[in-house]
Amino acid sequence: MVATSCREDELVVPTEYDIIGDERPGDEIRGFYLVNEGNMGSNKCTLDFYDYYTGLYSRNFYAEKNPNVIKELGDVGNDIGIYGSKLYVVVNCSHKVEVMDSRSGVRLGQIDIPNCRYVRFHRGKAYISSYVGPVLIDPNAPKGAVYEIDTLSLAVTRKVSVGYQPEEMEIVDDYMYVANSGGYRAPNYDNTVSVIQMVDFKQVQQIPVGINLHRLKKDKYNKLWVTSRGDYQDRPSRLYVMQKKPGYNQMIVTDTIPVACSNMAFYEDKMYFYATEWNNYTASNTITYGVIDVRTKEVISDNFIKDGTEKDITIPYGIAVHPETGDIFVTDAKNYVSSGTLYCFSSDGYKKWSVRTGDIPAHITFLSK
Amino acid sequence: MGTNHTGVVYDGVELGNAQNGQIDLGQFSLDNIEALSLYNGQKSEILQPAKDFGSAGTIYMRTRTPFFNEGETYHARATIRTGSFDLLNPSALVELKLGKRVSASLSAEWVNSSGKYKFRYRRVNPAGELAYDTTAVRQNGDINATRIELNTHGTLNSGSWNFKVYNYNSERGVPGAIVNNVWRRGERIWDTNSFAQGRYTGFFGKFTTLNNIKYAFYRTHYVNNDDKQVKIDNLYKQKEIYFSSANEYTITDFWKISGSYDFMWNNLDADVYGFVKPDRISQYLSVATALDFNRVKLQASALGTFIHDRIKGQEAPKDKHIFTPAIFVNGYPLRNKDLSIRAFYKQSFRMPTFNDLYYADMGNSKLSPERVTQYNLGLLYDHQSSSFISSARVSADVYYNRVKDKIVAYPKGQQFRWTMLNLGLVDIRGIDLTGLLTINPYKDLYLTVRGQYTFQRAIDITNPSDNYYRDQIPYIPRHSGAAVINAQWKGWGLNYSWIYVGERYNQQENIRYNYTQPWYTSDVSLSKDFKLGRVSLRGLIEINNLLSQDYDVILNYPMPKRNYRFTLTVEI
Numbered sequence: 001m002v003a004t005s006c007r008e009d010e011l012v013v014p015t016e017y018d019i020i021g022d023e024r025p026g027d028e029i030r031g032f033y034l035v036n037e038g039n040m041g042s043n044k045c046t047l048d049f050y051d052y053y054t055g056l057y058s059r060n061f062y063a064e065k066n067p068n069v070i071k072e073l074g075d076v077g078n079d080i081g082i083y084g085s086k087l088y089v090v091v092n093c094s095h096k097v098e099v100m101d102s103r104s105g106v107r108l109g110q111i112d113i114p115n116c117r118y119v120r121f122h123r124g125k126a127y128i129s130s131y132v133g134p135v136l137i138d139p140n141a142p143k144g145a146v147y148e149i150d151t152l153s154l155a156v157t158r159k160v161s162v163g164y165q166p167e168e169m170e171i172v173d174d175y176m177y178v179a180n181s182g183g184y185r186a187p188n189y190d191n192t193v194s195v196i197q198m199v200d201f202k203q204v205q206q207i208p209v210g211i212n213l214h215r216l217k218k219d220k221y222n223k224l225w226v227t228s229r230g231d232y233q234d235r236p237s238r239l240y241v242m243q244k245k246p247g248y249n250q251m252i253v254t255d256t257i258p259v260a261c262s263n264m265a266f267y268e269d270k271m272y273f274y275a276t277e278w279n280n281y282t283a284s285n286t287i288t289y290g291v292i293d294v295r296t297k298e299v300i301s302d303n304f305i306k307d308g309t310e311k312d313i314t315i316p317y318g319i320a321v322h323p324e325t326g327d328i329f330v331t332d333a334k335n336y337v338s339s340g341t342l343y344c345f346s347s348d349g350y351k352k353w354s355v356r357t358g359d360i361p362a363h364i365t366f367l368s369k
Numbered sequence: 370m371g372t373n374h375t376g377v378v379y380d381g382v383e384l385g386n387a388q389n390g391q392i393d394l395g396q397f398s399l400d401n402i403e404a405l406s407l408y409n410g411q412k413s414e415i416l417q418p419a420k421d422f423g424s425a426g427t428i429y430m431r432t433r434t435p436f437f438n439e440g441e442t443y444h445a446r447a448t449i450r451t452g453s454f455d456l457l458n459p460s461a462l463v464e465l466k467l468g469k470r471v472s473a474s475l476s477a478e479w480v481n482s483s484g485k486y487k488f489r490y491r492r493v494n495p496a497g498e499l500a501y502d503t504t505a506v507r508q509n510g511d512i513n514a515t516r517i518e519l520n521t522h523g524t525l526n527s528g529s530w531n532f533k534v535y536n537y538n539s540e541r542g543v544p545g546a547i548v549n550n551v552w553r554r555g556e557r558i559w560d561t562n563s564f565a566q567g568r569y570t571g572f573f574g575k576f577t578t579l580n581n582i583k584y585a586f587y588r589t590h591y592v593n594n595d596d597k598q599v600k601i602d603n604l605y606k607q608k609e610i611y612f613s614s615a616n617e618y619t620i621t622d623f624w625k626i627s628g629s630y631d632f633m634w635n636n637l638d639a640d641v642y643g644f645v646k647p648d649r650i651s652q653y654l655s656v657a658t659a660l661d662f663n664r665v666k667l668q669a670s671a672l673g674t675f676i677h678d679r680i681k682g683q684e685a686p687k688d689k690h691i692f693t694p695a696i697f698v699n700g701y702p703l704r705n706k707d708l709s710i711r712a713f714y715k716q717s718f719r720m721p722t723f724n725d726l727y728y729a730d731m732g733n734s735k736l737s738p739e740r741v742t743q744y745n746l747g748l749l750y751d752h753q754s755s756s757f758i759s760s761a762r763v764s765a766d767v768y769y770n771r772v773k774d775k776i777v778a779y780p781k782g783q784q785f786r787w788t789m790l791n792l793g794l795v796d797i798r799g800i801d802l803t804g805l806l807t808i809n810p811y812k813d814l815y816l817t818v819r820g821q822y823t824f825q826r827a828i829d830i831t832n833p834s835d836n837y838y839r840d841q842i843p844y845i846p847r848h849s850g851a852a853v854i855n856a857q858w859k860g861w862g863l864n865y866s867w868i869y870v871g872e873r874y875n876q877q878e879n880i881r882y883n884y885t886q887p888w889y890t891s892d893v894s895l896s897k898d899f900k901l902g903r904v905s906l907r908g909l910i911e912i913n914n915l916l917s918q919d920y921d922v923i924l925n926y927p928m929p930k931r932n933y934r935f936t937l938t939v940e941i
Contacts, residue, residue: 074549
């Protein structure tokens with residue numbers, strides 16, 4: 001018994017494969033990458049890839065593709081994006097952005113950014129929001145920053161100070177809008193959207209919107225949809241719409257939509273969303289789904305999953321829509337410390353397939369041909 | 370079952386931490402400990418504080434009681450320890466005979482260490498080629514601590530008393546997890562723990578009484594100095610007052626009964642935003658009986674626990690009343706009592722800690738206690754003699770435990786937020802085998818061989834739809850064991866111990882991705898006792914992790930490679 005239970009060399013974590021069969025050979029969209037965040041301190045941020053040309057789902061390919069990287073991908077992935085031929089994964093608790101070749105998954109380098117959060121791209125540059133502008137110890141928490149990276153050299157070129165604990169950003173017409181959460185300063189959350197003038201990379205305005213802002217996404221009409229996480233007690237999560245004031249260059253809050261919203265994804269004129277809110281009375285989570293018409297800003301449906309599968313989802317954590325087919329992807333993070341599940345629904349809400357993922361599946365980006 | 374189900378008793382009074390339920394054994398030194406015993410279930414004596422009937426298992430630490438020969442009035446002992454991790458650890462113990470019936474001892478110790486050690490992470494690919502091999506130094510694991518303990522003992526015509534004052538003061542770094550791109554962290558903790566406890570035992574014919582009183586004050590200052598994350602600076606203060614009276618009456622020469630009452634008050638104060646400053650009054654009432662029919666011994670006990678919490682600014686949770694019985698049977702089938710069969714059934718529980726209930730944003734004040742039911746059946750063979758085999762002892766125990774309403778952290782709302790819920794149901798089955806053999810092959814040479822093996826299947830049976838249903842719970846090995854070989858000859862001592870912890874899973878699902886390899890370490894030590902006139906000396910050399918194995922007990926927390934310790938003790 002002892003002889004068979006001896007220590008052996010630690011092996012590089014192997015990739016696991018599942019045959020899904022949802023094949024679309026020759027499509028414009030080759031496949032998609034999914035980041036599994038991993039629990040804090042576990043160093044279990046992993047990357048999965050689904051290949052539409054072969055119908056094969058590769059779970060956790062990073063270590064096999066990059067065996068020489070010490071301690072693999074890292075701790076707590078927070079965002080993913082593809083720009084040009086490069087794949088960027090923001091690894092929050094490893095304080096870096098990992099850069100890989102988007103077709104092979106082979107590592108090209110990393111950008112060290114403390115407490116990095118989200119990544120967006122514009123005109124050859126990558127923009128990464130970070131909770132720490134100045135790297136120092138401040139009992140009141142320092143202001144956050146957005147770092148500008150040159151995508152060829154992977155060097156930091158410019159940096160701008162924004163509000164407290166910035167999260168998602170979008171760039172519309174040469175201005176960048178950044179959602180500030182102020183999460184480290186609870187209960188005194190930040191409530192502003194920072195406006196950055198791209199030409200000189202300076203913050204020109206902070207627009208009050210709602211407390212603890214998180215998501216900031218643009219639709220096809222260049223309207224901004226901003227979510228507030230609320231204060232987890234009396235003030236619930238909410239959704240805001242920002243548009244340019246007619247005749248002006250300035251964005252203003254035009255609508256407050258009285259629904260809780262944790263995450264959203266757009267397809268044509270529809271916005272699919274879900275919300276996860278803790279209910280102190282029932283001591284359980286209340287999960288809601290919905291669809292909003294982007295033109296009228298009205299909630300047109302309280303469910304986009306039509307076959308009852310939403311009852312199997314414990315904690316939705318990510319949502320994405322296939323840019324061509326309109327297939328809706330929802331991830332289930334379950335209890336944060338065991339494997340999650342990725343669900344694929346047809347655009348009319350019927351489950352097509354599901355697959356086991358890593359821990360806390362969260363962010364998806366699509367790879368074009 | 371978790372550390373919260375194990376009681377740790379220091380000189381008769383249980384150590385507590387109402388905040389997180391965890392006792393840091395590192396704060397207690399073995400320097401002045403005379404005896405360390407471990408009981409599964411409970412101690413087989415019915416004269417004990419009511420609280421002692423309440424844990425699933427208990428560790429008893431007893432400090433050295435001064436003993437003076439004719440004509441002696443003092444003992445003094447000084448120890449200096451040094452070794453790996455830049456360790457410097459001097460300590461001193463002075464025992465004084467203050468009168469015919471009173472003695473006192475003062476024990477003081479200082480520990481200082483940088484906590485730095487080399488660790489290595491190495492991976493190969495399935496073809497055997499090296500993927501990476503890196504060695505780094507563990508940082509921010511330093512400790513600077515002092516401990517002072519003053520004991521006074523007295524004997525009376527019909528009893529005895531003790532009084533103790535204890536203070537522990539430390540500053541330490543928390544090394545944290547090693548993850549990609551992070552090789553050091555900035556958490557630091559300052560602890561100041563003090564307590565005073567008194568004990569009085571009285572024997573009055575058929576009636577014996579054992580009374581304890583304690584006051585404790587714990588102060589913890591936690592800081593996170595990581596300049597990349599939010600600065601945390603929190604101060605926690607806990608107070609505890611405890612009183613216990615245990616009383617035993619001998620009805621006949623084979624039948625004793627006991628009744629005990631314990632009262633405890635705990636309070637936690639913290640400068641965390643929105644903290645509810647909980648206050649808890651716990652009362653324990655136990656009755657027990659012991660029957661000794663020479664070939665059969667029976668012990669039955671019942672414990673009633675009453676908990677009342679008060680919190681600031683919110684409605685307090687309901688009072689808790691819990692009744693937990695236990696029954697222990699011991700039988701001797703052979704006349705010479707070498708062989709015994711034992712069995713016990715016990716219910717116990719652990720109250721949710723203050724952290725579980727009230728921690729800002731994460732606590733759940735509606736939590737119920739975690740309940741444990743234990744069933745155990747065992748055989749023990751114990752033989753002492755003065756021949757070649759001076760003692761032999763073999764035991765085998767089979768057990769089945771069930772944990773209900775296990776308190777686990779569960780996602781709450783969105784984005785990495787947690788709450789505590791009574792969500793677990795765990796089925797534990799196991800076998801414990803131990804063996805001990807002492808032989809005396811040659812005049813002054815004694816050899817002891819000791820072995821222990823545990824098989825444990827602890828599975829999660831909460832919900833069949835979980836993807837870890839019926840999987841072994843995290844970090845519990847199926848197979849584990851230890852072996853010790855000890856040789857003593859004319860003042861020389863040589864010891865070899867080997868610990869084996871079998872394969873485990875670092876998360877709930879028993880999948881390859883969560884697999885953690887078995888680890889095993891060998892420790893060797895050599896000691897020599899000698900005398901120079903009136904002075905006794907002892908030198909000790911220890912080499913731990915002899916084969917320098919690189920292992921993580923907990924994922925991403927690497928352990929030290931081979932390390933050394935040298936001790937010199939002088940006693941007069």
